[in-house]
Structure formats: C-alpha cells, structure tokens
Amino acid sequence: MEKKTVDVIIPAYRPGEGWKLLLRGLEGQTWPVHRLIVMNTGEENWEAAYEKTTIPMEVHHLTREEFDHGKTRDQAARMSQADYLLFMTQDALPEDRHLIEKLVEAIEQEEKIGAAYARQLPREDCRLMEQYTRQFNYPEKSRVKWLADLPELGIKTYFCSNVCAMYKRELYLQLGGFVKKTIFNEDMIFAGGLIQKGYGVAYAAEAKVVHSHNHSAIQQFHRNFDLAVSQADHPEVFDGIRSEGEGIRLVKKTAGWLCRQGKPWLVIQLVWQSGWKYLGYLLGKKYRKLPRWVIDRCTMNPKYWE
Template sequence: MASNAQKYDITVFIPTYFGEDYLDDLLKMVFKQQIDKTYEVLIYDTSSTDKTPKIIKKYAKKHANLRYKTITKEEYGHGKTRAAAAHDAKGDIVVYLSQDATPAHKYWLYEMTKPFELSDRIIGVMGKQDPRPTTFPLLKREIMGVFNGFGPDFGTTLFYKDSFIKKQETYDKVAFYSDVNSAARRSYLTGELPYQDVPYAEDQLFGRDVINAGYMKAYASRGNVLHSNEFKLREYKMRMFDETMGLRRVGIDVPLPTISQITKMVIIGWIRDTLFTLRDKQYSRKRKLFYLVLNVFYNIEKWRGVRRAVLTKLDDHTAIDKYSLEHVEAKSKS
C-alpha cells in the first residue's frame, strides 16, 4: 500500500467484479508501462468471490503504488463508483480501465495522457479498443468500424462543439465516449464535470457534458487496448437490451426499428459478417465454420434485443430485470 501522503501524476482506476479472466494479464501490462511520470493503480473490487481478490493482493505485494478496497454490490454504480474513485485518486489525471481491457503495449499510458499536454481545454481522452482475435464477427467488425471512424492510427484526433455540427448524427459522433479505456482531468471530475450517478451509459453522458460545456475531448488511437466480450446468443440479445435501455435512461433517443427495417439490417449484417469471416486471418478454419453458421443468428439477436429495449417502459423494473444481462449475471454471482 502506498503512503497516504504520496502524490502521483496519474491514477489508473480499475473497477473489478469477477474479473479473473483477464485481470492478471491486464495488471502485468499496466506495471510494464514506460512513462516518465509517476502513477498509482487504484482498484475497487465489488466483493468478488472468484480469483479476483487473490490476483489483486498478489500485485499489491509486489507494487507499493497499488491501492485497493472492497465495496458491496449496493455501493457500486457505474457512475457513482467512477466519481468516488476520482475523489480517492492521488493523481492529477485519472485513467479509467475496465477489468477486461488489456493495454496493447508498454506505451499505452503515455499515449493516453499525452494529449492533456496539448491544451488545457482537453478534459477527456478516449483510447482505441481493438477486438480480441477470436471475437465473433459481428462484434469484431463493429468495434473496428467504430474506432477506425474516430481517426487514423498514427495520430491524435480532437473533438469539440461548434457551428459545424448541424445534425444530431454528427453531434452523437463528436460527443461519443467510452470509459472502457479513457482518461480525464481529476480537477474537473471532482468539480465542474463529475460522473453522473446513473446505472448505465455514464460515459456517454460524460462525453456530452464535456462537449456541451465547450471543452474538447481527444481520441488517442495509439493508446489502444484489447477489449471485447464473448457472448452466447441469448447473452448478446440481453447485452443489446442493456445498452439500449442505458441510452434511453439518460435521455438519448433510440428509434424503434420496424420489422422490415430489422429484416433488411439482418440480411445486410449477415452478408457483411460472412465476407468478414472468410477474410479474417485470425480465425482458425474450425472457428470460421462455426461463425459462418451462427452469423445470421447473432444479427437477429442483436436487433431483437434493441427492439425489446425500445418497447420496454423505463419504469417496468420486472421486465428490465428479466431481460437484463447485467441483472441476470449479478443474480447468478450472488
């Protein structure tokens, strides 16, 4: 444990909950970072009963700049936990990292924090996410498409609000933010622009708050991590339900897709995923055959989840608990 008087340039915050799958590799890479600034690692574990606490303690014994504490499920919230970590942090910059987002190289932390030196107006930085090699085609293709759209891999891109933004679609892209791999100035997180206490989509709200306040956010393509999830078909539908409900809960409108629209999007998605599968060199022959069969069903389940979420009333907690992957997983781990 670090001394209470110790100050750092950077705090890397990692919230954990049954994170044994990737946490060891993640922490190994975090402590390999090459940077001429001081940093600490702060972990809040939500009462995990798998190997997560053991992994955390192993690294805490090796590294004096790792602090951790255990919180209850009742204490945890996507927004409020990140806000609490900002107040607890001893660094001027707080870097947020999900428990399954593994830094891709030893200069990740340098790249994530370098943009703050460019301008005092830059409040938040979003890093690139690269899908893991075996991720199913629909998700793998979407992750690559989303982040490739924010800028080239060889530089940093800045986003801000001005008269150029005339359409909601443009604003949504400019304000887009993900705290799977992100960084922000602690002074703003604990002051003018705190994370809001919302159950989901806290990062999207933060991105909008930054842009609406007249500040800038940066996209650090070279601060990349490996991050993606393996979902079973039923799980993917429920995940899309969670994501869509999360957006609706914070006031972001999601239009109801009609059956004909869904049919069209499923067919287009299936064709794209089939071509993507055949061309992808990271898939083994066996995995390619597996995905060629399941691609169409992943596309169907995606839009079933979105449509169900749009049709569900925001105060229908019985339905939300039934269709929410996050709720089902939390219940199974309790």
C-alpha cells in the first residue's frame, strides 16, 4: 500500500538557532515529510539560510496584522494536497526519528479518528513545577478520546495541541477547518467540534517533541486570560464544561509531587502562580463586561482587539 503523504505546517516568527535543529529533526524522520509549508510573520526577519533543508519547502510571508492563530494555519492547510496535515510550532523539536511515524499510526488505528497529538517533554532548562505540568498534561499512556469520555475527562476530552498535532486533511476541510479569527486555542476549538460530531482525537504518547516554557506568574495570567476569552467566544464547544476543576486537580497533584521531591517550599510559588492563572481565567471569562483599557492590560494578543 502506498504511504500516506504528510505536509508539515509551521507558523514562524523570527526563527533562530532552534529552527535549524527543527529542520534537522524533520529531515531525519522515518516517515518522510512530503512538503514543509512555512507561514512567516515579517519578511524582514526571514533569512535565506532558514530554507536550507532537503525537504521541499515553501515560505509564505505575512504581516503581523495579517497573522491569526486560526486563519493563518487554515490558509496553509488549504495549500496542501497531502493526506495528513502536521501542525507544529517553531520551538517544538522532535525527540527522535519516529515522531511522524507514531502520529500516523495513532491517527490510522481507527477510521473515525480525525486528529492525533504528540506528547510534550520538558526542555533541559525546564523548572521543576513545569516539569510536573508536562507529566500531568502529557502522561506516558496513549488514549483515544471520544464524546462518551466527557463525564470522566471534562474539558480534557477536547484537549489537543498544535505544538505538534496531525489532522486528516479531507476531514479537516469537510468540517470547515480552524476558526478563522481566534485569540488562541484554535486546536481545542476544532477538536471539540470534531468530537461532538462523533470523531475521536488520539493522544499519541509514543510521538514525542521537546517543548516547554518557563512562564512567569504574570505571563500565565495573560495566557489564561486569552484562553478563557477563546472559551467564552465559543459556547457551542465549551458551554457547560468547567475548566476550574481540572486546574484545582493540577495544583493539588503538583503540591504533592513537589513535597515528594523534597521541595515543599516551592508550594508557596505554586500557590502564587496558580492564583494569577485563576485570576486571568476569571477575567477572561467575563471579558465582555470589562472596559477596553482593562482588556488591553490583560491580554497577550493586543492586536486581536484592534
């Protein structure tokens, strides 16, 4: 049987040294990349050296005003003729040569699976608390999530991350693709709609990328504000599904893990960060009641509001 084709789609903004590592990681995959489609924000920041790869690559430049988390990725998807679309971010590095192969295996295990996303492993410089968050959100065991899992998993039923996620192109187009204007969270919005229509989303623990951030409490506040705005804007997906319970469970599990690591004093930092995350989430949920100047100070995407 002929191998299914995979196009990799990456939104880029000022790619640096990590870009070369990402290209090398994609070049060495056991499942070859058919084409690499790069949606680069800011042509002035792009260098010809960034295109040095054995993978067929095409680069499309756009301005900061034109970039949108959903629309930009959707534009790239519609340029593809491949069987599968693999969306990645420029700071996600394949952990080994089997990333694409394992994602294809996960998406092909059942006909009704429409998407599969990879496990994210912490970087070497990852802080202790964030290391546990990676374990919590990306466990060692794979699973496929269906609508029937909603009572057990809640909001995590719809979880999917375009840091590294694969979609069946024909189904993606059939369902309308990513929402064309969104502040954030285009992956979960699409995955939620996918699951509501009877399809499954596979979490492929064997497909691994190295990706983590050491966000400050204020950065977490901004991020959670935008996350909650995206949920408030899409009640057709998120209405009636509470996220707070999952957040509380993460805090409790992290506190216990920090104590077991012999670092109980870090629980104070955990409470501080979690408080800012929760405040950002609460304000984002109620953003329609906030004056514009407050929104401008809460968001991490000011251009979205212009």
